[in-house]
Amino acid sequence: MCVTAPARVIVVDADGATVLLGGRQRRASTLVRPDTTVGDWVVVGAGTILERISDEKAMRQLLAVRDAYREET
Numbered sequence: 001m002c003v004t005a006p007a008r009v010i011v012v013d014a015d016g017a018t019v020l021l022g023g024r025q026r027r028a029s030t031l032v033r034p035d036t037t038v039g040d041w042v043v044v045g046a047g048t049i050l051e052r053i054s055d056e057k058a059m060r061q062l063l064a065v066r067d068a069y070r071e072e073t
Contacts, residue, residue: 004045005065006058009038019044 007019007028016029017036021044029048030036041058042049053061 004043004050006041006053006061007044008058009036009040009042009049012036012038017049019049 007021011018033049
């Protein structure tokens with residue numbers, strides 16, 4: 001199973017991107033989305049940037065994840 005999550009792009013270089021995901025910096029491939037730029041909100045799955053999303057969609061998804069986590073605890 002692949003879990004996706006919204007992340008903020010903080011660095012883009014020749015080898016991919018660094019994203020801020022869950023408060024931690026992670027590397028992500030830009031192979032699927034080579035047009036990724038710093039500041040984009042993106043959906044990352046299996047270490048790959050799958051799509052760019054709007055600020056509003058990112059916030060909705062982050063709130064949904066937070067609420068689901070609260071229900072589990």
